[in-house]
Amino acid sequence: MVPGAEHVMRGEAVDCAYAIARPAANGCMARSPPLSHSIQHCNVHPQPGGRQCALLKKEQPMKVALGADHAGYPLKSAVREAIEALGHEVIDCGTHSCDPVDFPDITRTTCEVVLSGSADRAVLVCGTGQGAVMAANKLPGVRCGLAHEPFSAHQAVEHDDANAIAIGAWLVPHALVPDIVREFLGAVFDDDEETRRRVAKLNALDALTPAP
Known part of the structure; x- marks a missing residue:
């Protein structure tokens, strides 16, 4: 994190306490502030499976x-605390102990809360995050990114309109959890022509069926 930065976002200067490196249009690394405000859904760009694009609110x-x-359970409380510290409400979808459970079941239960409109976004925690990502992205209308550090957490939303992230409890230190959660929940979809086109192509993949 770099102290002292000023970033021009959509023509408006925004001062921030620190900045995060992100790719600029010329391929170099530019600096932009973490997005600390919440989002709400709108009806400007409806998506399949009940998905709607995120606009800043x-x-x-x-x-x-x-x-x-069960593998993610040891990190779950830290994730919950980080979410609530930002003023957001947690909908707890389990599990509630280290007793073995199947990650596809937890993933589906959690993501369906988002698809139904009862939640805005989802955070999934398993051992490495890999199983949760695979399960989540099989659900039409869910776009889940793997976020083991803050950059990926906000980039998944800004460029890919992700409505879920997965975190690996075996890989992510507790101290990094608040940064990851803040960047994910504060990020906003870029919503320009290129990102809309690419996300539309992602949505179209939901309609594919396996070859006979």
């Missing part, structure tokens, strides 16, 4: 579905 708390399997 300041000072609006979100409902966040949180699910973890």
Whole structure:
């Protein structure tokens, strides 16, 4: 994190306490502030499976579905605390102990809360995050990114309109959890021509069926 930065976002200068490196249009690394405001859904760009694009709405708390399997359970409380510290509401989708459970079941239960409109976004926690990502992205209308550090957490939303992230409890230190959660929940879809085109192509993949 770099102290002292000023970033021009959509023609408006925004001062921030620190900045995060992100690719610029010329391929170099530019600096942009973490996005600390919440989002709400709108009807400008409806998506398949009940998905709707995220547009910036300041000072609006979100409902966040949180699910973890037994491997992710040891990190779950840290994730919950990070979400609630930002003023958001947690919808707890389990599990509630280290007793073995199947990650596809937890993932589906958690993501369906988002698809139904009862939650704005989802955070999934398993051992490495890999199983949760695979399960989540099989659900039409869910776009889940793997976020083991803050950059990926906000980039998944800004460029790919992700409505879920997966975190690996075996890989992510507790101290990094608040940064990851903040960047994910504060990020906003870029919503320009290129990102809309690419996300539309992602949505179209939901309609594919396996070859006979």
